[in-house]
Amino acid sequence: MTTATAVNQPTLQPAAPAGRKLSLPVLLLVIAGGLALTSIVRIITGADGITNVSQMSTALELAVPIGLAGLGGLWAERAGVVNIGLEGMMILGTWFGAWAGYQWGPWTGVLVGIIGGAIGGLVHAFVTVTFNVNHIVSGVAINILALGATRYLAPLAFENAPGGTAKQSPPVESLGDFTVPGLSTALQDLNHQGWFLVSDIAGLLGGLVTNVSWLTLIAIALIPGSWWVLWRTAFGLRLRSCGENPVAAESLGVNVYKYKYLAVIISGGLAGLGGVFLSIVANPFYLEGQTSGRGYIGLAAMIFGNWMPGGLAIGAGLFGYTDSLNLRGGAENVHALLLLGSILLVIGAIWLAVRKKYLQAGITLVIGALVFAWYAATDEVPNQVVAATPYVITLLVLALSAQRLRMPRADGLPYRKGQGK
Structure with a gap:
């Protein structure tokens, strides 16, 4: 009996993702090609703002909370738990971070904000892992509860504090920043050339x-x-095995519940850290509605990155960059990016044609022609289009990358201890 069980026992090693993976040299070549095309568009349109130092600095600042939320989603989903509640955990991070930060200093605020997000993760783990509640339902409930809780707590904590209101905390002291002397000035001078x-x-x-x-x-x-x-x-292997095949993991002695709990609590802490960034670094105060859907965009960045940290970072950078267009000469820059978009669509159509996907190639070419016509017929885009750009890019990127994605096999599936026996 024991021998038969051992023979039929699944292995612990997670399966390799389907499809070809981009090697580092190929990825660097793609990034270099994208920069070259962007440079050509900048020279043609005269929109120097699309790659200047200030634009990139703003993009980095906006990418960080998205990346932290996405990283939180990565930890949870690698253990098999879908975390739609990232938005709510970010909200908890913004409130707890600002609340502790203005009283005891910004670094205390960072720690307490992480704990606030981790509490949201603990609740999500308790509901989904212990009681097998649908992960999406639990995540949505946490988003609603976090928003309601902070709306209730904000007036109690901030309304009578100096500089605070019912919807805004008093200012929090800065964590500080740094600039590399000499190198920063040299790069700015070179950028201006x-x-x-x-x-x-x-x-x-x-x-x-x-x-x-x-x-x-x-x-x-x-x-x-x-x-x-x-x-x-070994810790990471066990955690990922819980997201690929928890029955096999349990049969090899892995405490699946423990690893799922740890993963989701860490997920909440990372999302909370993203919220802290918003309420202490991006703005030195908590403000109701501060997250503005960044938890959901972080989840999109994680999916775009195929549940891998490197791809997630690229996705967060892309979404942060498009979000930064709202803040720095957005209309001119978005209009210039229409030309870049049309060029990329034509390249995509050629690639599809080479692979003999003629229908998709034709549709892509038509869309590229329409985007170029929009660019050629106008001098700027409406402000509403600029504001919607991050969300449109999110949808387009997910649609175009959907064919190469593979989530962990047991992601979102219910699991009961001993169910493989």
Whole structure:
């Protein structure tokens, strides 16, 4: 009996993702090609703002909370728990971070904000793992409860505080930021030259070394740190096995409930840290509605990245960049990006034609022609289009990348201890 069980026992190693994976050289080549096309568009349109240092610095600041929310979703879903409640956990992070920050200092606010988000993760784990409630229903409920709880608590905590209102906390002291002396100035000077590709790369790098918050550095370090823990440690292997085949994991002695709980609590803490970034770094105060759907966009960045930290970071950067267009000369820059979009669509149509997908190639080419006609016939785009750009890009990116995605096999599936016996 024991021998038969061992023979039929599934292995712990998660299955490899379907489809071909981009190697690092190919990925770098794609990024370089994208920068070259962007540089060409900048020179043609004269929209220097699309790659200047200020634009990239703003994009980085806006990408961080999206990336942290997406990273939280990655931890949970790698353990098999869908976390739609990232938005609510971010809301808890914004409130708890600002509440503790204005009283005891910003770094205390960071810690308490992480704890606030982790509490939301604990609730989600308790409901979904212990009671097997549908993960989507639980996540939506947490979003609603977090919004209602902070709306109730904000007037009690902030209304009578100096500088606070029923919907806004008093100002929180800054965490501080840094600029690399010499290098930052050199990159800005190089960016202002307007040279092909070189100036655009200088703008990108300049945004990474100019007025960067210490919390941004922590967030960036969490990307490779999460990859190392999840893909290079025994702990990470066990956690990922719970998202691929929990029955096999349990049969090999893994405490599936424990790993699911840990993953979702860490997920909530990371989302809470994203909320802290919004209420202490991006704005030095809590404000009702501060997250503005960034938890959902973070989830989209995670899906775009195929449940991998590196892809998630690229997705967060893309969404952060499009979001930054609202803040810095958005109409002119979005109009210039219409030309870039039409070029990319034509390249996509050629690629589809080479692969003999003629119908899809024809549709893509028509769409590219329409986008180019829009660019050629106008001098700017309406402000409403600028405001909607991040959300439109989110939908387009997910639609175009859907064919290569593979979520963990047991993601969102109910699991009961001992169900494989």
